[in-house]
Amino acid sequence: QQQVKQSPQSLIVQKGGISIINCAYENTAFDYFPWYQQFPGKGPALLIAIRPDVSEKKEGRFTISFNKSAKQFSLHIMDSQPGDSATYFCAANYGGAQKLVFGQGTRLTINP
Amino acid sequence: DAGITQSPRHKVTETGTPVTLRCHQTENHRYMYWYRQDPGHGLRLIHYSYGVKDTDKGEVSDGYSVSRSKTEDFLLTLESATSSQTSVYFCAISDQREGELFFGEGSRLTVL
Numbered sequence: 001q002q003q004v005k006q007s008p009q010s011l012i013v014q015k016g017g018i019s020i021i022n023c024a025y026e027n028t029a030f031d032y033f034p035w036y037q038q039f040p041g042k043g044p045a046l047l048i049a050i051r052p053d054v055s056e057k058k059e060g061r062f063t064i065s066f067n068k069s070a071k072q073f074s075l076h077i078m079d080s081q082p083g084d085s086a087t088y089f090c091a092a093n094y095g096g097a098q099k100l101v102f103g104q105g106t107r108l109t110i111n112p
Numbered sequence: 113d114a115g116i117t118q119s120p121r122h123k124v125t126e127t128g129t130p131v132t133l134r135c136h137q138t139e140n141h142r143y144m145y146w147y148r149q150d151p152g153h154g155l156r157l158i159h160y161s162y163g164v165k166d167t168d169k170g171e172v173s174d175g176y177s178v179s180r181s182k183t184e185d186f187l188l189t190l191e192s193a194t195s196s197q198t199s200v201y202f203c204a205i206s207d208q209r210e211g212e213l214f215f216g217e218g219s220r221l222t223v224l
Contacts, residue, residue: 036213041217042218043116043202043215043216043217043218044202044213044215045215046213049212089154097145097206097208097211097213098143098157098168098170102156103154104154
């Protein structure tokens with residue numbers, strides 16, 4: 001019940017296309033859903049986050065879509081660029097960062 | 113970038129030897145965390161600290177201990193390293209209980 005399941009494991013998208021990464025959870029107590037971006041050799045960094053009181057949050061080319069009834073959320077990257085090539089982790093949290101649960105990660109490659 | 117320094121960045125050791133990884137922060141953040149990152153598992157919390165000498169276990173704490181004698185330093189110790197502890201270890205900090213995590217650049221540990 002504490003798991004967050006992320007798919008796909010890897011994704012290849014052409015430059016200019018839309019990248020979509022999906023996550024699903026079971027624990028309805030989760031109330032904070034961040035996405036982290038990690039470049040090779042670096043630590044993850046917060047990209048965008050959402051709380052379940054909204055269905056969508058957009059920051060530039062990055063959008064989180066949240067479906068509370070389905071217990072799913074997804075990251076959309078519009079106009080994907082080679083610089084977006086990285087590993088993306090979804091996560092879910094309640095009651096403090098020590099309870100943050102990460103998905104398995106998606107390695108995104110944007111072909112030029 | 114958040115002022116987080118992990119040392120060593122790379123270490124190769126043999127089974128049964130003790131290993132200590134150090135995380136040093138210059139941000140004066142209250143909360144510090146140790147994660148391990150393994151393919152297919154995302155990031156999993158090992159231990160965390162919510163203040164000097166205040167620590168608690170995370171999801172995968174067996175075989176690990178931690179200490180925090182100063183706000184800026186959080187040590188992770190493997191008393192007797194095993195091959196299953198071969199991983200990339202990340203330190204993270206945050207200044208709020210549910211705040212954004214800031215990650216270090218990781219320490220790659222190989223146990224032969």
